[in-house]
Every structure is written in C-alpha cells, then in structure tokens.
Amino acid sequence: MKTFERYFLSANRWALILLLAAMAVIIFVNVALRYLTDQSIEWAEEISRHMMIWLTFLGAGPVLRYGGHIAVENLQDALPTAAARSIRIVVALLLFAFFGFMVWYGWLYMQRNMFQLTAVSQVPFAYIYAAMPVGGILLIVHWCLIVRDYVLQRSFASDAHFDANASASL
Template identity: 80%
Template sequence: MQTFERLFLAVNRWALILLLAAMSVIIFTNVVLRYTTHESIEWAEEVSRHMMIWLTFLGAGPVLRYGGHIAVENLQDALPRKAAIALRIVVALLLFAFFGFMVWYGWLYMQRTMFQLTAVTQIPFAYIYSAMPIGGVLLVVHFLLIVKGYVLDRQFASDDHFDATASASL
C-alpha cells in the first residue's frame, strides 16, 4: 500500500509540475511576443485558463492530504476526545459526499458539453470539465489514504516537501 501511495502522490505531483511549467512557458512566451513583436499567440490565454482549471482540481487532493485547506477547528479543540472524533467522522462523511457530488456533477457537465467547442482551440468543453470528476476521484483517494489518522488524531500527511503542522505554527 505504501508503494501505491508513493507512486500515486508522485504521479499527481508531476502532473501538477508539468501543467504549471507548461502554463508558465505559454504565458511568458505570449507576453514576450506581445511586447517585442506586437503579436500574440491567439490560443495562449484560453489554453492557460484551461490549464489553471486542471491545476486547481488536480492540486486539491495533495492540499487536502497535507491539511492545507482552510479549516475552522475551534469546536473540535473545545470538545472532549470522543466527541471530537465523532465530529471528525461527520466531517469526513460530508467530505466524501461532496467529493461524490463533484464526480457525479462533473460527469453530467462532461456529457452536456461534449459537443460545445472552445472558442479558439475548438476542443470540446468536456475535456476541460473532465477535471472536475477526475479531481473528485483523486480527492477521494487522497482522503482515503489519510482519513484514519485525521479522524482519530487530527493528523495529516507530512513528508520532506510539506508539513502542515510545522507551517501552521510559523
């Protein structure tokens, strides 16, 4: 299971790195061209916007895994241990329900937009909207890998790249 988790996280991270790098190159190149030649790449803004959507949905899982999303924890801090665990179970169930909602409605959006084309690149909007159900599935997998530690001890994952508890105390 640890091998799967390491591989899963590595693939997710590399997808994010490559998307961000490609988006940065496209935007930088477009800005340079605009200022040096007064011409721009006509598809640059559209493609970079779509890449940003994909970055958002693919990046939500690792951020959840490391406890990087905004959370209000005052109530569970004030509760006795058993009540806090019960509250975190409710939160975990609500999160799983929301992720399922994301997958389901993302799939519906994909079906509805398969024949609508983007303005410049003329690709189906379904390819952009597919970020939502794929991101939802990734959120489920990331959360499944940490949910036990979260529910029992409010622990999130940490590694050499990121430790949410260390950065929260700064």
C-alpha cells in the same frame, strides 16, 4: 499500500509540475512575443485558463493531504477527545459525499457540454470539464489514504513535515 501511496502522490505532483511549467512557458512566450514583435499567440490565454482549471482540480488532493484547505477547528479543540473524534467522523463522511457529488455532477456537466467547442482552440468543453470528475476521484483516493489518521488523531502530512523541520532546527 505505502508504495502505492508514494507512487500515486508522486504521479499527482508531477502532473501538477508539468501543467504549471507548460502554463508558465506559454504565458511567458506570449507576453514576450507581444512586447517584442507586437504579435501574440491567439490560443495562449484560453489554453492557460484551461490548464489552470485542471491545476485547481488536480491540486486539491495534495492540498487536502497537507490540511491546506480552510477548516474551522475551534469546536473540535473545545470538546473532549471522543466527541471531537465523532465530529471528525461526520466531517469525513460529508467530505466523501461531497467528493462523490463532484464526480457525479462533473460527469453530468461534462456530458452536457460534449459538443460545445471553445472559442479559439475549438476544443470540446467536455475535456476541460473533465477536470471536475477526475479531480473528485483523486480527492477520494487521497482522502481514503489519510482519513484514518485524520479521524483518530486529526493529523495531516503537514504535521509530520512540520515536526521533522522543527526537530531539525533544534
């Protein structure tokens, strides 16, 4: 399972890296062309916006793994261990439900906009809206891989990363 997790996380990270790099190149070339030649790439802004949407949904899973989303943890900190664990179970179930809702509603939204095309590049909006169900599925997989440690100890990968950096600096 650790091998799958390592490859899964690596593939997710590389998809993010490639998307961000392509978006940066497109925007840089467009700005350079605009100032150097008074011409710009017509589709650059639209495509980079769509890439940003995909970056958001594909990047939500790795951010979740590191505890990077906003959380209110004061209640857990104030409660005894068993009660705090119970709250984390409820939070975990609510997150699973939300991720499932993202997949389901994203799929419906994608189907509703299958024949609507973007203004400049004439790409079906369904390809852009597909980021929501794909991102939801990735969130479910990421959450399945870390939920046990979250519920039992409220630990994230960032905790291990922080501990490794703290011990290395001592």
